[in-house]
Amino acid sequence: MRECNSMKKRFHRTVLLQLITSYVLASGALAQTTPTLYPLTLNYTAPATYLIKDIQVTGTNSIDKEAIVTLLGFNAGDTVQIPGPAITDAIQRLWKQGLVKDVAIHASLAADHHVVLTVSITECPRLSAYSFVGIKKKEQEKLIEKIALVKGKVVTDELIKNLQKAIKDHCVEEGYLHTTVTIASVPDPTNADYMQLKIKVDKGEKVIINAIRFEGNQHISSDVLRSQMRHLREKPRFTLVKDVLKKILTLQPIRKQGILWRPFNLQESWNYLQEHVILLSSKFNQAKLEEDKKRVVSYCQSKGFRDAAIVEHTVDKQQDALLNIWMKVEEGRQYRVGDIRWVGNYLYGEESLKQILSIKRGDIYNPLLLQKKLHNNPEGQDIASLYEDDGYLFFQVDPVEVGLAGETVDLEIRLQEGPQVRINKVLIEGNKVAHDYVIRRELRTLPGDKFSKAKLDRSYRELNQLNIFDPAIDILRVPNFLDKTVDIKYKVKDRPKVEIKFSGGWGDEFMFSATLATNNFSLRNLVRSRAPIGGGQTLGLSAETNGAGYKNFALQFTEPWLGGKKPRYFHLSLNKSSEGNRGSIGGKIGLGTRLTWPDDYMALKGSLAYYRHDYEEYDLLGNNEKHTGVLNDLAVNISLERDSTGPNPIYPKEGSKLELHTNFTPPWSWLSNKEHNGLSVPERYGWKEHHQWMLDSSYFIRLLDDLVLNVRGHFGVLGKFPSQGSIGPFERFSLGGGTRLGNRTLRGEEHISLRGYEDGYITPKDKVTGYKGGVIYDKFVLELRYPIISSYAATAYALAFAEGGYAWAQYKDYNPFVLRRRSAGAGLRVYFPLIIGTTIGFDCGYGFDKKTTDKRYNELEFHFSIGMGLR
Numbered sequence: 001m002r003e004c005n006s007m008k009k010r011f012h013r014t015v016l017l018q019l020i021t022s023y024v025l026a027s028g029a030l031a032q033t034t035p036t037l038y039p040l041t042l043n044y045t046a047p048a049t050y051l052i053k054d055i056q057v058t059g060t061n062s063i064d065k066e067a068i069v070t071l072l073g074f075n076a077g078d079t080v081q082i083p084g085p086a087i088t089d090a091i092q093r094l095w096k097q098g099l100v101k102d103v104a105i106h107a108s109l110a111a112d113h114h115v116v117l118t119v120s121i122t123e124c125p126r127l128s129a130y131s132f133v134g135i136k137k138k139e140q141e142k143l144i145e146k147i148a149l150v151k152g153k154v155v156t157d158e159l160i161k162n163l164q165k166a167i168k169d170h171c172v173e174e175g176y177l178h179t180t181v182t183i184a185s186v187p188d189p190t191n192a193d194y195m196q197l198k199i200k201v202d203k204g205e206k207v208i209i210n211a212i213r214f215e216g217n218q219h220i221s222s223d224v225l226r227s228q229m230r231h232l233r234e235k236p237r238f239t240l241v242k243d244v245l246k247k248i249l250t251l252q253p254i255r256k257q258g259i260l261w262r263p264f265n266l267q268e269s270w271n272y273l274q275e276h277v278i279l280l281s282s283k284f285n286q287a288k289l290e291e292d293k294k295r296v297v298s299y300c301q302s303k304g305f306r307d308a309a310i311v312e313h314t315v316d317k318q319q320d321a322l323l324n325i326w327m328k329v330e331e332g333r334q335y336r337v338g339d340i341r342w343v344g345n346y347l348y349g350e351e352s353l354k355q356i357l358s359i360k361r362g363d364i365y366n367p368l369l370l371q372k373k374l375h376n377n378p379e380g381q382d383i384a385s386l387y388e389d390d391g392y393l394f395f396q397v398d399p400v401e402v403g404l405a406g407e408t409v410d411l412e413i414r415l416q417e418g419p420q421v422r423i424n425k426v427l428i429e430g431n432k433v434a435h436d437y438v439i440r441r442e443l444r445t446l447p448g449d450k451f452s453k454a455k456l457d458r459s460y461r462e463l464n465q466l467n468i469f470d471p472a473i474d475i476l477r478v479p480n481f482l483d484k485t486v487d488i489k490y491k492v493k494d495r496p497k498v499e500i501k502f503s504g505g506w507g508d509e510f511m512f513s514a515t516l517a518t519n520n521f522s523l524r525n526l527v528r529s530r531a532p533i534g535g536g537q538t539l540g541l542s543a544e545t546n547g548a549g550y551k552n553f554a555l556q557f558t559e560p561w562l563g564g565k566k567p568r569y570f571h572l573s574l575n576k577s578s579e580g581n582r583g584s585i586g587g588k589i590g591l592g593t594r595l596t597w598p599d600d601y602m603a604l605k606g607s608l609a610y611y612r613h614d615y616e617e618y619d620l621l622g623n624n625e626k627h628t629g630v631l632n633d634l635a636v637n638i639s640l641e642r643d644s645t646g647p648n649p650i651y652p653k654e655g656s657k658l659e660l661h662t663n664f665t666p667p668w669s670w671l672s673n674k675e676h677n678g679l680s681v682p683e684r685y686g687w688k689e690h691h692q693w694m695l696d697s698s699y700f701i702r703l704l705d706d707l708v709l710n711v712r713g714h715f716g717v718l719g720k721f722p723s724q725g726s727i728g729p730f731e732r733f734s735l736g737g738g739t740r741l742g743n744r745t746l747r748g749e750e751h752i753s754l755r756g757y758e759d760g761y762i763t764p765k766d767k768v769t770g771y772k773g774g775v776i777y778d779k780f781v782l783e784l785r786y787p788i789i790s791s792y793a794a795t796a797y798a799l800a801f802a803e804g805g806y807a808w809a810q811y812k813d814y815n816p817f818v819l820r821r822r823s824a825g826a827g828l829r830v831y832f833p834l835i836i837g838t839t840i841g842f843d844c845g846y847g848f849d850k851k852t853t854d855k856r857y858n859e860l861e862f863h864f865s866i867g868m869g870l871r
Contacts, residue, residue, distance in 0.1 A: 040082065040109040047081050050107075053114040059121045061193050063099055068119060071097065082107050082115065098156050099124060125187075127153045128194035134201035143170055155185060155195045163199070171203050175283025178204035205321040207284050209234050216329040220300060225329070228299045231288035232325070284315070284323050293327070300331060304364040306409065307332035335365040338408035344415035348386065356381055357413075365409045370399055374413075378702065387417060388453035393479055393486055394418030421451045424485035433494040434468055434520055438536035441561055442466065445488050456488070461646040466536060468495055468520045471648045494520075513866075515542040523559075536560060544577075552577035567594040569605060582618050582746065586611030586633070601644045607637045613746050620681060620746060621729050622772045629682025631746055635665045645700055650795045650831050650839065651787055653708050657698045663731070664691035670723035688730045688748070691719045696871065706790075712781040714805070714871050716750065718774075727766075732773025733807045735821070736761030738843060738863030749773050752871045754805050756823025756845030756861050764809035774807025776814050779871065795831040800824075801845070823847045825860075841865040 054076050057065040069075065072090040080086050087105055094103045102122035107115045128151060132140045143149075147166040153159070164181045171179035180202045188194035212234055214222040226234070293310050300308035312328040337359060342350050354360075357373050374397050375384045387395035396416040403410030426447055428439050442462040444455035456475060464471050474491040522535025538558035545551050554575045562568040569592030576585045590607030594600060613631040620627050638661070645655035668687040694716045701709045720727045735752045737759030754762065764774050781803040789796040804819030825845030831838070843863040850857050 036111065040107045040115065042083055044083055047084050049079050049081050050109075050113055050115040052076050052078050052080055052117060053110050054116045056116065056118045057121070058118060059123070061123055062126070063121070063123060068094070068121065072119070080115070080117075094119075094121070098158065099154055101156075123193070124154045124156055125185075125193055125195040127151055127155050128188045128191060128196055130197040130199060132199050132201065134203065143167060146170060155197070160185065160197075163197075167199070167201060171201070173285060175206040175208065175285070176203040177207045177284065180204075207321055207323055209282060209284055210319075210322040210324050212325045212327075214327050214329055217300075217331060219305070219331055219334065220303060225296050225299070228295045229292035230295060231282065232284065232292050233282040235322075289313075289315075289325070296327070296329070298368060300329070302366045302368045304334040304336065304366065305331045306335045306365060306367070333407050335404075335407050335409045337361055337363045337365050338403065338405065338410040341402075341410075341412045342415070343412055344417065347390075347392075347417055353383060353413075356383055356386060370411075374399065383415075385453055388451070391420040391422070391450040391452065392417055393421040393451050393477070394481065419484045421479065421484050421486050423447050423449050423451055423488060424480070424483075425487040427487060427489040428492070429489060430492045431469075431494060433534050434492075434536065435522070435534045437564070438466070438468075438520075438534065439463065439490065439492070441564075441567075443490075451486055457647075459490075463490070463492065464647050465649055466519070467649060468536065469493060470495065471650070512546070513542055513544040515540050517541070517556075521557075523557075550577075550579040562591075569593065569603070571607065575611070582613065582615040584611055584613045584746075588637075590637070599642075601642050603641045603643070605637075605639045605641065608635075609637065610634045615746060618746070620685065621770075622745070622747060623770055625681070627681045629680075630686065631688065632686060633665070633688045633748075635663055635688070637661070637663050645698070648795075651708075651785070651790070651797055652700045653702045653706065654700050656700065657696075659694075659696045661694040661696070662692065663694075665689050667721040667723055669725075670721060685728070688728070689721065689724060690728055690731050691721070692731050692750070693717050693719070694750075706787050708785045710781070710783040710785060712779075712783070714752065714779040714781075715777070716752075717776045726769055727771075727775050729769075729771040729773075732771065732775060733777040734760045734763045734773055735777060735779065735805050735807050736763075737861075738841070738865045747773070752777060752779055752805065752807075753863075754779065754821060754823065755801065755803065755825055755827075755843050755863055756847035757821060757850070758856070758861065761847075762805070762807050762821055764807055766809040771809075774809055776811060777805065777807035778816055779803065779805030780819065789830075797829055798826070799829065800826045801843075821847065821849045827863075838866055 052074065055069055055072070057068050060068065071093050073093065074080055074086060074090070091103055091105060094100055100121045101124045104120045106118045106120065108118070110116055127149075130149060130151075132143075135143070143166070147163060149163070160183050163183055167181045168179050182200045182202075184198040184200075186196045186198060188196055209232055212226050212229065212232065214225050217225060293313065297308055297310060308329065308331050310327050311330050314326045316324045316326065338361060340354075340357075340359070340361065342353060345353060359366075359370060359373060372379075373382055375382060377385070383397055384395060394416075395418055398414050400412045400414060401409055402412045423445055424447065426440070426443065426445055428436055431439060442465075443459045444462070445452070445459055449455075460473055460475060463469060463473055470493040472493075476489040476491065478487040478489060480486065517538065517540030518533065519538045520533055520535065521537040521539040522530075522532050523537060524535060526532035537560070538556065540554075540556045542554045542556070543552070544554075552575070554573060556573040557571070559570040560567065562570040569590070571590035571592075572587070574587040577583065586609065588607050588609035590605060592603060592605030595602035595604055611633040613633065615631065616628045617626040618628070619625060620629075620631070639659055640661075641657075641659045643655075643657045645652035645657050647653070665688055668689045695714070697713045699711045701711070703709055716733055718727060718731055718733070729747050731748050731750060733752060734749045735754045736757040737751075738753050738755060749763075751760070762774075763772055765772050766775075781801060783799050783801045783803075785797050785799045787795070787797045802822075802824040804822035806818075806820040808814045823845045825843060827841060827843035830840045832840075841864065843865070845861050845863065847861065
C-alpha cells in the first residue's frame with residue numbers, strides 16, 4: 001500500500017515538472033515572435049525597399065479594418081518602397097472614399113529589413129438627425145427623396161455642398177430664384193461619432209414673368225411668337241376687349257391684310273386668344289426658356305423662314321419678384337417650295353405619293369409640315385403609313401434639300417422601300433391578372449400576317465376599350481431583317497382587380513349609387529375553384545338611394561366573348577327597388593355580336609326585359625289620382641351601334657359613335673281585344689304598351705394638339721300601335737338638369753340632360769290626354785375639351801359647352817330648326833381609376849330661355865354628376 005502511494009507521489013511530481021517546463025518554453029517562444037520595432041529613418045534621395053511584416057489599423061469605430069487594408073493596395077508579405085508612390089497612392093485611395101477626415105501611414109523598422117505599417121485614421125462623423133426650417137412638410141418629403149438624405153450617412157464638406165446645391169436647384173425649379181440655403185452641422189449630444197444637420201431655407205419671393213419682348217421680327221408679330229411659348233407666360237391679364245376695341249377704332253379688320261380679308265384660321269385665332277387672355281402666371285425656369293426658344297424658332301421655320309434663329313436673349317430683373325425676358329429674332333428670307341423629285345419609289349407612282357404629300361411648287365416651305373406628311377400624321381394619311389400598312393416595316397423616307405435658288409428650296413425625297421415583313425411572334429408582358437387569351441382575342445396583329453401599322457393602332461385601341469389596363473400601353477417592335485419578320489410585344493399594366501365605384505347626380509335632389517364591381521371577372525375560374533379574376537367579364541353589385549326611402553339594388557353580369565371564339569355579347573341583370581308604397585322586381589337578358597359590314601366597328605345588340613311593379617295608392621298617371629294595382633313591363637330592346645372613338649375611352653380625341661336604339665312592347669291592346677272604355681286605370685294599364693326610337697351621334701374632332709371638339713346630336717320619338725288610340729303615358733321625354741341616375745316613377749320617363757336648367761324643366765303636357773312628357777325631342781351639343789391631367793392615377797379635363805334642345809307633346813308641333821331652350825357654360829371632368837373608378841363631373845350653366853316668372857330666372861345652375869351619361 002505504501003509502495004502504491006509512493007509511486008503516485010512520484011508520478012504527480014513528474015507531471016507538474018513537465019507542465020512548468022512547457023509553460024516556460026512556450027513563453028520564451030512567444031517572446032521571440034514579437035519583433036522589436038525601431039523608428040525608421042526616411043531617406044528621400046535614396047528610397048529603400050522593405051518587406052512588409054504586418055499592417056495595423058488604429059482609430060476605427062464603424063469602418064471595418066479589413067476593408068481599410070484592402071483599399072491600401074498592398075498586404076503583409078509584399079515589398080514596398082519607403083518613401084515611395086505606393087504609400088502616397090494608398091493615402092489618396094482612402095481619401096477618395098469620403099469616409100475619413102484624417103489619415104496617416106507610419107512605418108517602423110523590424111529585423112531583417114522588415115517593416116510594420118500602422119494606418120492611423122480619424123473617421124468622419126455620421127448623420128444621426130436632420131431638421132428643416134423655412135419649407136413645408138410636403139416639400140421636405142420631396143427633397144429628402146430627391147437628395148437621398150438618410151440617417152447614418154457620412155457627413156463631409158462635399159455632402160453639405162451637394163445638399164445646398166440640390167435644395168437650391170429644387171427651389172429654383174419652383175420659381176424661387178433668390179433662394180439661400182444655410183446648413184449647420186451640430187455634434188450629437190448623445191454620441192460623439194455622430195452629427196446633426198440644421199437646414200435653413202429662405203426661398204424669398206416666387207419670381208414670375210412680367211413681360212416677354214421680341215425684337216427683329218418683321219413678318220411675324222410678337223403676339224404670335226409669345227403664344228408659341230408653352231411653358232413661360234406673362235403675369236395674368238385680360239386684354240381681349242381692349243385689343244378688339246383698339247382694332248375696330250383703327251379700322252384694322254378692313255385694312256389690307258386685315259382679318260376680314262383673310263380666310264378663317266383656327267390656329268391663328270387660338271394664338272390670339274392665348275395672347276390676350278392669361279389666367280395663370282408661370283414661374284421662370286431656364287431649362288423651360290430654352291425649350292420655348294426652340295418652339296419659337298420652329299414656328300418661324302414653319303412659316304417659311306428656314307434660317308430663323310434667336311441670336312440673343314437676356315433676362316432682366318425688374319423687381320425682386322418680376323422678370324423681363326428679351327429675345328432678338330433674325331427671321332431671314334422666306335422660302336417657298338421649288339421642284340420636288342421622288343427617288344426610290346417602285347411600289348407607288350409619283351402621282352399617288354404627291355396626292356398624299358399635298359405640297360406643291362410655290363407653297364411656303366414648311367419643314368414641320370413636310371415631316372408630318374412623311375411620318376406619323378395624326379390628322380390623316382402620311383407616306384410612311386402608306387408603306388407600313390402594307391407590310392414595309394423597314395421603309396425609310398428622307399427629304400433632302402438639293403438646291404437653294406434665291407428664295408426657292410428644291411427637294412429630293414429619297415425612299416428606301418425595303419422588303420415586306422410578316423409577323424413572327426406576338427408576345428404579352430405585364431398582365432399579372434388578365435389572362436393572355438383576354439388580350440389575344442382583341443388583337444388584330446396575328447402571327448403569320450403581313451405587318452400593318454393600322455392594325456397595330458387598332459389593337460392598341462381595342463385593348464384600351466377593355467378598360468382593364470393602364471391606357472399607356474407600350475407596344476414594341478422587334479424586327480429581324482435577315483428573315484424579314486418582326487416580333488410584336490405588348491407591355492400592359494393591370495388596373496385594380498375590384499373597384500368600388502360611385503355614381504350620382506345632384507339637381508333638385510341628390511341621388512347616390514355605389515357599385516362593387518370588376519370588369520375582369522372569370523366565371524371559369526370560379527367554377528374551377530380558382531381566384532375568379534382575369535377573364536375580362538364584368539360582374540357588379542350596385543345599390544342606389546336618395547337617403548329618403550328610395551332604394552334600388554341590382555346585380556349585373558356581362559360576357560363580351562360568349563363561347564370564347566367570337567365576339568358575341570351576353571348580358572344578364574336582376575333588379576329590385578322600392579320606394580314608399582310601391583316596389584319593383586325584374587331582370588333583363590341580352591345578346592349581341594360584332595358585325596363586319598360596313599366595317600368591324602359595328603355591333604348589333606338585343607335584349608328582353610321584364611319588370612313587375614306593385615303599387616298601392618299611387619299616382620300612376622301623374623294626374624293626382626291614386627290607384628292600386630300591378631303594372632307589368634315586358635319589352636324588347638334592339639340597338640345598332642358603331643363606335644370608332646379612341647384611343648382612350650375616358651378622353652377620346654378622334655372617331656365617332658353612332659347608335660340607333662329601339663324599345664318596344666307587344667301590342668297588348670290588340671292581343672287582348674278589349675274595349676278600354678269602362679276599364680279602371682289598373683285594368684287598362686296593366687301592361688306597358690309603346691314603341692320608342694332613339695338616335696344618338698357623337699363626333700370627336702382634334703383641333704390643336706389635345707384640344708378636342710365634341711359635337712353631339714340626340715333625337716327620340718315615342719310611337720303607338722294602331723289599337724292604342726292615343727300615345728300612352730309611359731316612356732315619355734323630359735329635358736333639363738344634369739345626368740340623372742335612375743327612373744323614379746313607374747311611368748319610366750326618359751330623362752335627357754340639359755345643363756343650365758333645373759331637372760325636368762322641359763316637361764310638356766298633352767292638352768288632349770293630360771299625360772306629362774314629350775313624345776318627340778331633339779338636342780344638340782357643342783363641347784370643347786382640353787386635358788389638365790393625363791396619367792395612370794387620374795385623368796382630368798376642362799370643358800366649355802353650348803347646347804340646346806326641346807321636347808314636344810304633339811308631333812305636329814315639332815320643329816327641328818328651332819332650339820327653344822339654349823344654354824352655355826363650363827365644367828370639369830375628373831376620373832380616378834384607383835379611388836372611385838368612374839368620372840366625376842361639375843358643370844355650371846346659364847339658360848338663355850328661362851321664363852321671367854321662374855324663381856331662378858337669370859341665375860346660374862350648378863350640376864354635379866358621377867358617371868358618364870349617354871345623353
